[in-house]
Amino acid sequence: MSQILRFHLNGNPAEVMAGEAETLLDTLREGLGLTSPKCGCNRGDCGACTVILNGNAVKSCTVLALTVEGKSVWTVDGLVDGERAGEPEGGESPAPRSLSGHKLHPVQTAFHEYGAPQCGYCTPGMVMAAVAFLDRNPSPTEEEVKDALSGNLCRCGGYKKYVQAVMAAARGEFDPLPERSGRNV
Amino acid sequence: MREYEYHAPLSLERLFELAEAEGMEVRFLAGGTDLMPRISAERNQIPRDRKPPMRIIYLGGLGLDEVTDDGESVTIGATASLSALLDNGAVRTKLPALHEALREMAGVSVRNTATIGGNIMNASPAADSVPPLLVLGAECLLRSAAGERRVALSEFFTGPGKTVARPGELLVSVTVKPGRGGSAFRKLGRRKAETLSVVNAAACVELRDGLCESVRIAVGSAAPVVVRCTGAEQALVGKKIDENSVREAGALVVKALSPIDDIRSSAWYRARVAPTMVARALLAAAERKRG
Numbered sequence: 001m002s003q004i005l006r007f008h009l010n011g012n013p014a015e016v017m018a019g020e021a022e023t024l025l026d027t028l029r030e031g032l033g034l035t036s037p038k039c040g041c042n043r044g045d046c047g048a049c050t051v052i053l054n055g056n057a058v059k060s061c062t063v064l065a066l067t068v069e070g071k072s073v074w075t076v077d078g079l080v081d082g083e084r085a086g087e088p089e090g091g092e093s094p095a096p097r098s099l100s101g102h103k104l105h106p107v108q109t110a111f112h113e114y115g116a117p118q119c120g121y122c123t124p125g126m127v128m129a130a131v132a133f134l135d136r137n138p139s140p141t142e143e144e145v146k147d148a149l150s151g152n153l154c155r156c157g158g159y160k161k162y163v164q165a166v167m168a169a170a171r172g173e174f175d176p177l178p179e180r181s182g183r184n185v
Numbered sequence: 186m187r188e189y190e191y192h193a194p195l196s197l198e199r200l201f202e203l204a205e206a207e208g209m210e211v212r213f214l215a216g217g218t219d220l221m222p223r224i225s226a227e228r229n230q231i232p233r234d235r236k237p238p239m240r241i242i243y244l245g246g247l248g249l250d251e252v253t254d255d256g257e258s259v260t261i262g263a264t265a266s267l268s269a270l271l272d273n274g275a276v277r278t279k280l281p282a283l284h285e286a287l288r289e290m291a292g293v294s295v296r297n298t299a300t301i302g303g304n305i306m307n308a309s310p311a312a313d314s315v316p317p318l319l320v321l322g323a324e325c326l327l328r329s330a331a332g333e334r335r336v337a338l339s340e341f342f343t344g345p346g347k348t349v350a351r352p353g354e355l356l357v358s359v360t361v362k363p364g365r366g367g368s369a370f371r372k373l374g375r376r377k378a379e380t381l382s383v384v385n386a387a388a389c390v391e392l393r394d395g396l397c398e399s400v401r402i403a404v405g406s407a408a409p410v411v412v413r414c415t416g417a418e419q420a421l422v423g424k425k426i427d428e429n430s431v432r433e434a435g436a437l438v439v440k441a442l443s444p445i446d447d448i449r450s451s452a453w454y455r456a457r458v459a460p461t462m463v464a465r466a467l468l469a470a471a472e473r474k475r476g
């Protein structure tokens with residue numbers, strides 16, 4: 001059996017049928033075709049499924065989908081700048097763009113520039129954990145960053161670069177961090 | 186496959202109506218960090234035996250997440266998230282052992298959804314909030330269609346995953362009277378974050394003229410339920426809390442334990458490290474009282 005679920009997804013109203021015992025992760029991936037949250041363990045251990053729920057990073061495999069009725073959910077898909085950024089400028093290393101040509105969030109840019117992702121499976125979860133954290137604490141210490149990412153496992157083992165990249169994003173090494181950019185809605 | 190029902194009542198009246206369901210397994214859902222992995226695992230398996238339908242009742246719409254401090258006691262609503270409690274001033278200043286436990290529970294993203302009521306009701310011997318709540322003398326408020334009752338946390342757990350709560354009975358809140366004691370919590374996990382305890386310990390110490398007037402010690406993950414260590418407590422009364430006395434008390438702790446081998450640790454290792462964790466919690470609690 002399933003029920004209709006209405007919530008806000010990346011700032012837009014969303015409506016989908018969700019099974020009564022289905023996880024938010026399954027609803028996003030299978031009901032809505034949004035495959036950026038990954039399933040690494042389906043039991044809360046790995047963080048690959050991390051999304052932002054009402055402004056907080058959560059593991060979407062531990063959230064029953066129907067409980068997000070009326071709440072707001074953000075995935076990496078919602079982070080790119082609304083406007084298409086146009087063609088990348090030439091030069092040595094043009095600013096990275098999303099596949100659709102949009103400008104990336106500074107955390108994404110930093111991950112890219114620092115070469116943090118290897119296979120990339122843990123990356124969407126890492127991005128969302130880092131964004132939720134920086135929304136709250138825009139000038140963190142390295143220890144605080146490690147703490148914020150402690151629920152996100154990386155099988156490739158690239159932890160150090162992820163932490164360095166988050167510090168760089170916080171310093172504004174690329175673009176300045178946006179305001180909480182509505183991720184609380 | 187097993188059938189599931191989902192309800193999100195907005196009042197306790199409705200909740201208790203729903204909680205009475207013949208021929209169904211009724212399950213309350215708070216944060217879901219313990220329950221959802223269990224449900225997903227079950228749904229991913231070929232069912233061996235026919236299970237009755239599960240009725241899932243979500244507690245998030247009931248406003249049971251408030252923390253109130255009337256000066257003498259602190260009452261924590263069952264659905265308060267671990268993150269909210271970690272940020273709560275009354276918890277930080279008046280219940281330091283609980284604050285320390287919250288800091289070491291899981292990681293941020295689990296704490297954002299996980300609730301204190303879920304941690305208690307899941308009744309894991311490794312539940313990190315339980316030793317602090319035990320040494321702080323916590324009391325649980327249970328409610329069902331039949332009415333309310335209060336049960337001391339020390340009498341709440343009957344085995345791994347088992348409590349005195351009857352089917353359909355809701356944990357509403359837990360109340361703690363901090364008193365004059367200093368309290369502390371120490372956890373040994375296999376790593377620093379996102380891991381259940383190999384052994385954990387909490388202590389609450391009251392001092393008079395530098396000597397231990399009364400003390401409570403609790404150890405988790407080393408017996409079927411979290412245990413108080415009365416033998417060690419008695420041995421400390423009237424003594425100075427120092428390296429020597431806590432080592433002696435720690436040795437007595439083992440008598441109260443019945444550790445097992447599991448995926449996190451061996452029984453042998455648990456018995457070896459429990460005294461050390463107790464000694465550390467005791468020293469930190471006494472220091473907090475002095476400082």
Ligand SMILES: Cc1cc2nc3c(=O)[nH]c(=O)nc-3n(C[C@H](O)[C@H](O)[C@H](O)COP(=O)(O)OP(=O)(O)OC[C@H]3O[C@@H](n4cnc5c(N)ncnc54)[C@H](O)[C@@H]3O)c2cc1C
Nearest residue numbers: 044213215216217218219220291300303304306312313356
């Ligand atoms: C990656 C990970 C790390 C973890 N680390 C730790 C850790 O370090 N320490 C630790 O102690 N735990 C840890 N846990 C376990 C878990 O997160 C906690 O036990 C948490 O507090 C459970 O709360 P919940 O709200 O998510 O419970 P839920 O999963 O919603 O519920 C758990 C059980 O309690 C019942 N229940 C919930 N609320 C009530 C109520 N008010 N009245 C009656 N019954 C109720 C439910 O029916 C269910 O049986 C971890 C879990 C994960 C996935």
Ligand code: FES
Nearest residue numbers: 040042046047061
């Ligand atoms: S898939 Fe959710 S934590 Fe691993």
Ligand code: FES
Nearest residue numbers: 118120154155156
């Ligand atoms: S980059 Fe491969 S898991 Fe993290």
